[in-house]
Amino acid sequence: MNSSVSAIILLLCGIFGGVWGYTIPQGPADAVRRGVAINTTRAGFLYGPAVAGGPLYPSGPLGKAKVAADIGNEQLETTPNSLLVAEDTARASSSTEQYQGLDTFEEYLLLYQGQWAKTLPKGPAPGLLTNYTQDLFFSMERLANSAFSVRRLPRSSELPFQVDYSTVSKVTGSSLSLQKLLQDGRLFYADHRAQASWPRTTNKFAAACDAYFYMSKRGQFLPLAIRTNVGSNLIYTPIDEDADWTLAKIMFNVNDFFFAQTWHLAATHEIVQIAWMAAIRTLSIEHPIYALLDRLTYQLFAIQPLAQSFLFDNGTAFDTLFPITGTGARDFVTELYFNGTGSFKEGYFETDLQKRGLINGDGPKLKHFPYYENASTIHKAIRSFMRTFVRSFYKSDRAVRGDPELQAWATEANGPAKAIDFPSKFDSVDELTDALTHIAHLVSTVHHSVNTNNLLSISATLPMHPASLYRPVPTTKGITSVAQYLPPLQAALAQFQVDGLFARPLIANSTRSLSYMFDSPTFLNGTNRETRTAAAEFKEAMFTFSKQIRSRTFNRDGLSQGAPFIWRALDPTEAPFSLTI
Numbered sequence: 001m002n003s004s005v006s007a008i009i010l011l012l013c014g015i016f017g018g019v020w021g022y023t024i025p026q027g028p029a030d031a032v033r034r035g036v037a038i039n040t041t042r043a044g045f046l047y048g049p050a051v052a053g054g055p056l057y058p059s060g061p062l063g064k065a066k067v068a069a070d071i072g073n074e075q076l077e078t079t080p081n082s083l084l085v086a087e088d089t090a091r092a093s094s095s096t097e098q099y100q101g102l103d104t105f106e107e108y109l110l111l112y113q114g115q116w117a118k119t120l121p122k123g124p125a126p127g128l129l130t131n132y133t134q135d136l137f138f139s140m141e142r143l144a145n146s147a148f149s150v151r152r153l154p155r156s157s158e159l160p161f162q163v164d165y166s167t168v169s170k171v172t173g174s175s176l177s178l179q180k181l182l183q184d185g186r187l188f189y190a191d192h193r194a195q196a197s198w199p200r201t202t203n204k205f206a207a208a209c210d211a212y213f214y215m216s217k218r219g220q221f222l223p224l225a226i227r228t229n230v231g232s233n234l235i236y237t238p239i240d241e242d243a244d245w246t247l248a249k250i251m252f253n254v255n256d257f258f259f260a261q262t263w264h265l266a267a268t269h270e271i272v273q274i275a276w277m278a279a280i281r282t283l284s285i286e287h288p289i290y291a292l293l294d295r296l297t298y299q300l301f302a303i304q305p306l307a308q309s310f311l312f313d314n315g316t317a318f319d320t321l322f323p324i325t326g327t328g329a330r331d332f333v334t335e336l337y338f339n340g341t342g343s344f345k346e347g348y349f350e351t352d353l354q355k356r357g358l359i360n361g362d363g364p365k366l367k368h369f370p371y372y373e374n375a376s377t378i379h380k381a382i383r384s385f386m387r388t389f390v391r392s393f394y395k396s397d398r399a400v401r402g403d404p405e406l407q408a409w410a411t412e413a414n415g416p417a418k419a420i421d422f423p424s425k426f427d428s429v430d431e432l433t434d435a436l437t438h439i440a441h442l443v444s445t446v447h448h449s450v451n452t453n454n455l456l457s458i459s460a461t462l463p464m465h466p467a468s469l470y471r472p473v474p475t476t477k478g479i480t481s482v483a484q485y486l487p488p489l490q491a492a493l494a495q496f497q498v499d500g501l502f503a504r505p506l507i508a509n510s511t512r513s514l515s516y517m518f519d520s521p522t523f524l525n526g527t528n529r530e531t532r533t534a535a536a537e538f539k540e541a542m543f544t545f546s547k548q549i550r551s552r553t554f555n556r557d558g559l560s561q562g563a564p565f566i567w568r569a570l571d572p573t574e575a576p577f578s579l580t581i
Contacts, residue, residue: 022288022526024393024403031404034284038405042281047416052308053334054270055342055418058277058301066280067301074302077512078501084118085500091115092493102489105246105482108463111492116456119500121508125458127554127565132464135238138249139213139223140563142190143358144370145449145459148267149259150190150213152357155183160191160210163225163235170239171224174217181224185363186215192255193229198328204468206258206323207251219367220562226252232475244477247485251473253465258322260450260459262329266337268447269303269579271344272439275422276300278413283405288393288527292436295523296443298578306581310501317498321467321491343421348438349379349445368562374549374570375445378514381541382444383437385518388534390433392527397428406432443579444514445570452580454569455499462486467495502581508574515542517577542572 025031041062048059058067092115099110109129116123131137142150153159165177172181181187189212196208207228214224226248227235236248276297283290311317311326318326336342346352353359353372366372394400401407406426413419426432448454459465469485479485487495507513511520518524518535549571552560560566569575 020526021286022291022393023286024288024399025284025405034286034405038282038284045277045280047277050334051304052265052312053330054266054304054337055274056277057273057304062280067305070299070302071305074299074306077299077504077506081119081504081506082501084505085497085503088116088119088500089493089497092496096489099489102486102492103483105463105486107483108486108492111462111496116496116500119503119505120453120456121505122457124456124461125565125567127558127560127563128458128461131558131564132461133246134564135223135249136220136559137564138253138464139221140368140370140565141458142188142213143221143366143368143372144561144563144565144567145454145569146256146260147358147369147371147449148263148446149192149256150188150356150358152185152361152363153182153187153189154357154362155185157182160189161225161227161235163212163237167237167239168224171237172214172216178212181214185357185361187224188213188215188221188357190252190256192252192259195255195258195324195332196229198324198332200328201319201323201325201468204321204323204470205472206254206469207473209248209252209255211252215364215366219364221366221368223249228473230473234474234477236477240477243479243482244474246482247474247479250464250466250482250485251469254323254468257460257465257467258324258329262333263336263341264447264450265307265333266341267347268442269300269307270333270337271342271347271419272297272442272579273300273304274417274419275344275413275439278417278419278422279409281416282408282412287405288389289406289409289436291523291526292389293439295518295520296440296578300579303579303581310581321495321498323468338420344419344435344438345421345423347442348434349375349441370561370563370567371449373561374567375441375449377545378445378542378570378572379437379441381538381545382440382517383433385534385538386433386437386440387429389527389531390429390436392530394429394432400426400429400432440517444517444575444577447579448514448575449569451502452569452575453503453505455502456496457569458565458567460495460499462492462495466492504576504580507576512576514570514572514575514577515539515546517542546571546573 025034044060044062046060046063047056051057100107102108159178163178168178169175191210193208193210207230209226209228211226212224214222216222225235225237236245238245276293279293312330313326316326318329410423410425413422414424423435463486466487470487471485519539524532524535549568552566554560558564
């Protein structure tokens with residue numbers, strides 16, 4: 001049997017069957033023995049060109065075998081889901097009389113009556129169908145389902161754009177200027193101006209908004225102003241006429257929707273992808289970290305070819321739904337990845353939030369922060385598991401430093417893999433724990449907060465979240481109809497259909513849910529008592545947290561976690577344990 005065939009068999013054993021009794025290298029002789037197999041893998045698992053933008057992608061016979069295995073697993077899982085989407089789409093498409101022509105803004109709510117029951121069994125987020133026009137709804141989305149584009153402006157910042165004192169005072173209900181909000185550390189900002197420069201699709205339109213949000217004296221997080229940055233570059237505020245201000249919020253949502261879907265590819269899929277590739281080329285399949293990463297990266301390599309064929313190719317999702325072409329969107333992902341978004345350590349959970357001033361910021365603490373409140377519970381449980389797992393194999397920092405395969409992973413990631421900001425070496429148990437916790441965080445609490453079931457339940461709901469405008473951005477204020485800018489019926493149904501393909505309703509309450517992230521016989525059978533106990537504790541913690549999420553209701557002010565909607569995207573019994581598209 002030649003070496004390539006042997007390597008494929010070994011790698012597929014790692015993919016499908018696991019190893020009984022994971023170990024770190026036990027001395028020089030063991031390292032040499034394991035190194036022979038690793039070198040064979042390195043000869044067959046190669047770095048190839050990017051498939052859908054971003055970093056390198058697997059090539060060589062072993063790389064192609066692993067990609068094929070991931071695609072096979074992905075197709076097995078998504079086929080039943082796709083059938084549900086097709087069933088829902090057919091039902092919705094045959095109910096055209098129900099929608100009354102979508103001639104008014106409110107008629108878009110009729111798209112939800114008796115529809116999408118298979119793909120979205122629980123319907124949109126509670127509160128959405130009644131509170132969707134509220135300013136607090138719009139602003140709190142920035143702290144829940146779309147928490148990665150907003151930041152607090154440091155007190156020393158120059159203001160990106162001006163809003164006059166009279167307007168700011170009327171909006172805030174107090175004698176405050178924009179500069180005073182900045183000095184008090186209560187001014188926040190989101191910037192989508194970069195979207196103006198990418199190639200456009202036909203007959204679909206968008207602004208390139210940047211926007212201010214502010215913290216009121218009562219601690220509420222609210223919108224202050226939205227600038228379009230196209231055409232006559234209008235600045236809208238909540239004191240404008242209702243139709244103008246509603247359209248301004250929709251224009252921002254169009255930009256934010258595009259950003260979230262492109263950003264998440266760079267910030268989750270592609271960071272994990274390149275780290276896993278480097279690990280495959282440096283860790284023995286007998287290594288416990290190889291086994292852990294193999295679990296967390298389930299179906300990972302299927303995403304790039306799927307994204308290219310489903311999202312970026314000519315005539316596919318971006319071309320048909322969004323204002324920026326598929327080619328432009330793919331290149332935007334690449335630019336994001338190589339210009340900060342692809343940074344590994346800079347994206348650590350609290351590091352990122354602190355860098356953007358959302359926690360421990362230069363100003364008052366956010367009174368409510370649904371994303372952080374949900375994700376921190378899961379992140380804490382992930383870190384607890386990872387610490388136990390790492391300590392069960394490495395009894396000291398010295399043992400971490402002395403593992404040649406582990407150190408080779410860091411060297412490989414920073415060398416041939418060209419990963420960005422990956423640890424250059426692992427010096428301690430804590431440093432290794434941080435890195436593994438971050439990978440688990442990316443595949444769960446980051447990804448599923450902006451994607452998966454989150455799209456149909458809130459982030460892509462109509463009428464407030466179209467993928468595009470269907471008339472040019474206004475050059476003057478005073479519009480009389482918001483509906484004329486929204487997608488016509490067939491485009492609206494197409495948006496639901498595409499977003500439904502991202503959902504995973506069949507994962508709910510199954511072993512594919514986040515609660516079972518570490519509860520896999522294939523993985524656990526090769527570990528030890530401490531790891532198995534930690535996995536059971538993690539699962540129990542997730543079941544408990546799920547009950548808390550499911551029991552949430554509105555308080556007497558009609559709010560949940562400070563928002564006029566109940567956000568449940570990170571319910572661990574419904575979100576997957578690994579990345580999906």
